[in-house]
Amino acid sequence: MIELGVNIDHVATVRQARRTYEPDPVVAAALAEQGGADGITFHLREDRRHIQDRDVDVLMQTVTVKTNFELACADDVVAIACHAKPDWGLLVPESREEVTTEGGLDVINDKGRIAKAIARLKDAGILTSLFIDPEPAQVEAAAKLGVDAVELHTGPYALAKHDARQVELSRLVACGQATQSANMRLHAGHGLNYTNVRDVAMIPAMVELNIGHSIVSRAVMVGMREAVAEMRRILDLVA
Ligand SMILES: CC(=O)[C@@H](O)[C@H](O)COP(=O)(O)O
Numbered sequence: 662m663i664e665l666g667v668n669i670d671h672v673a674t675v676r677q678a679r680r681t682y683e684p685d686p687v688v689a690a691a692l693a694e695q696g697g698a699d700g701i702t703f704h705l706r707e708d709r710r711h712i713q714d715r716d717v718d719v720l721m722q723t724v725t726v727k728t729n730f731e732l733a734c735a736d737d738v739v740a741i742a743c744h745a746k747p748d749w750g751l752l753v754p755e756s757r758e759e760v761t762t763e764g765g766l767d768v769i770n771d772k773g774r775i776a777k778a779i780a781r782l783k784d785a786g787i788l789t790s791l792f793i794d795p796e797p798a799q800v801e802a803a804a805k806l807g808v809d810a811v812e813l814h815t816g817p818y819a820l821a822k823h824d825a826r827q828v829e830l831s832r833l834v835a836c837g838q839a840t841q842s843a844n845m846r847l848h849a850g851h852g853l854n855y856t857n858v859r860d861v862a863m864i865p866a867m868v869e870l871n872i873g874h875s876i877v878s879r880a881v882m883v884g885m886r887e888a889v890a891e892m893r894r895i896l897d898l899v900a
């Protein structure tokens with residue numbers, strides 16, 4: 662069965678639009694659990710544009726499923742993660758100008774900084790994952806750093822149309838094989854939604870999908886519990 666990680670970042674985006682107290686991502690996480698989430702994902706960005714330090718503190722006290730803390734390789738945020746002790750730490754690239762995460766980590770050319778963050782997370786007893794573009798060389802570089810999982814960036818797949826989407830899907834399948842061969846867990850995420858998720862969920866060896874923006878968007882219309890339950894039903898039909 663595919664594990665569904667629900668990313669609640671964009672519940673916090675709505676709250677931060679007025680710098681107020683609602684909607685609370687902590688409440689959203691509890692509703693996501695009721696809807697069938699296997700994990701709760703949250704991204705404490707350096708610019709704090711959505712998830713706040715308070716959210717991390719309270720989520721770690723209230724979430725009863727797997728916690729997946731997304732973070733950049735920044736010393737101060739790594740320290741927060743090591744103190745919070747989530748089940749997983751997913752290292753992602755960040756840049757202040759981006760609208761959303763644009764690409765995967767360049768593990769090949771930034772291994773020193775990434776390895777340092779991995780070591781600190783591991784020392785804190787946190788399972789580690791790297792958010793990477795679906796490139797075999799990046800998978801190989803991640804395996805050499807001894808991480809527990811890689812999360813393949815599905816943004817290009819989600820944006821592609823028709824033949825181009827099949828090309829992106831083939832890239833993901835090839836990297837899934839490389840990930841399995843390297844004995845790492847295969848995760849995927851970014852831009853997945855209720856219509857494009859099936860083909861990614863069906864990739865052999867796929868273990869976990871992290872989905873946020875499309876679920877939060879649906880939750881605006883039907884509520885978080887039902888939005889998650891709808892995605893759960895789709896995934897349960899697939900694998
Ligand atoms: C890494 C990824 O694709 C998301 O988990 C990330 O959180 C997206 O960044 P925003 O939530 O800031 O859009």
Ligand SMILES: NCC(=O)COP(=O)(O)O
Pocket residue numbers: 668702812849850851852853871872873874875
């Ligand atoms: N790591 C991907 C994630 O957590 C959710 O990304 P998105 O569905 O909000 O694009």
